[in-house]
Amino acid sequence: xxxxxxxxxxxxxxxxxxxxxxxxxxxxxxxxxxxxxxxxxxxxxxxxxxxxxxxxxxxxxxxxxxxxxxxxxxxxxxxxxxxxxxxxxxxxxxxxxxxxxxxxxxxxxxxxxxxxxxxxxxxxxxxxxxxxxxxxxxxxxxxxxxxxxxxxxxxxxxxxxxxxxxxxxxxxxxxxxxxxxxxxxxxxxxxxxxxxxxxxxxxxxxxxxxxxxxxxxxxxxxxxxxxxxxxxxxxxxxxxxxxxxxxxxxxxxxxxxxxxxxxxxxxxxxxxx
Ligand SMILES: Cc1cc2nc3c(=O)[nH]c(=O)nc-3n(C[C@H](O)[C@H](O)[C@H](O)COP(=O)(O)O)c2cc1C
Numbered sequence: 001x002x003x004x005x006x007x008x009x010x011x012x013x014x015x016x017x018x019x020x021x022x023x024x025x026x027x028x029x030x031x032x033x034x035x036x037x038x039x040x041x042x043x044x045x046x047x048x049x050x051x052x053x054x055x056x057x058x059x060x061x062x063x064x065x066x067x068x069x070x071x072x073x074x075x076x077x078x079x080x081x082x083x084x085x086x087x088x089x090x091x092x093x094x095x096x097x098x099x100x101x102x103x104x105x106x107x108x109x110x111x112x113x114x115x116x117x118x119x120x121x122x123x124x125x126x127x128x129x130x131x132x133x134x135x136x137x138x139x140x141x142x143x144x145x146x147x148x149x150x151x152x153x154x155x156x157x158x159x160x161x162x163x164x165x166x167x168x169x170x171x172x173x174x175x176x177x178x179x180x181x182x183x184x185x186x187x188x189x190x191x192x193x194x195x196x197x198x199x200x201x202x203x204x205x206x207x208x209x210x211x212x213x214x215x216x217x218x219x220x221x222x223x224x225x226x227x228x229x230x231x232x233x234x235x236x237x238x239x240x241x242x243x244x245x246x247x248x249x250x251x252x253x254x255x256x257x258x259x260x261x262x263x264x265x266x267x268x269x270x271x272x273x
Contacts (some may be wrong), residue, residue, distance in 0.1 A: 016065060018044055022073070045076045048069060098212055103217070103256055103257050105218060107161065108164055108253065110145075112143065113165045118143070121216075121248075122139045122207070125169075125203035125207045138169075138170050141165065141168075142168070145165075148160075148166045149162075151166065151236075166250065173196065173241045173242070196243065204220055208248070215252070216252060217252065218250050220247075223245050
């Protein structure tokens, strides 16, 4: 990594963190006079604007996150803190049907899955919450059953039964580095935090529910940072800072298993009234 890349990533990280902070305060109806915007004698909205200007002056690419940060600065400065009130009604019963109707499918029909549907699953994953909105996840989609088998074997998941498609969720650990980390040599950096794991849980669940909604079956296969998984990362041609965080088998279900029982709501809730 050269100095230019370090600088760009550092600047991007500062913009993302501070934009995230401004966004949260705006949602709470806090304008730029909110004292929390003041940190160590500087105003975060102004500092964010300076970072954006610096980004532009260096000729770095115009990304969605830069435009987003800029809109936040405009909103904070104009005093337009409020967001639209929720007006719609989600089809609540249908939503719970989807949640409860999803099953882990382990036997699939030998029928290819349409690429458009697989893209929809990733779209659903990308709309999951993400810690500090760092969005560290990428998705490797395998649509050739022979290659699915190959990947499963390399990763040490030989027990996986057939599936026509598989989505391998990988996390770019650079995206979850702290702003401090990117300036340090690798051996001095903080260990990757748990954000990749939490983000994966939310993203995968979105994919499983979207798949069920589209008539597809899925089975989530856990990743465990094994040597086999690291080898698969290398063979897939990904840089070493990627880790596999989940495998999702996808296909048209051949059977729908009965739902395994869940603990009861009464057993799991502990009210504090
Ligand atoms: C983190 C995680 C890892 C999982 N790994 C596997 C796995 O390796 N093999 C498998 O057959 N199912 C796996 N599952 C699926 C669970 O076995 C399944 O969700 C659970 O038995 C409940 O069944 P249901 O999904 O049909 O409601 C995994 C689920 C999660 C959340």
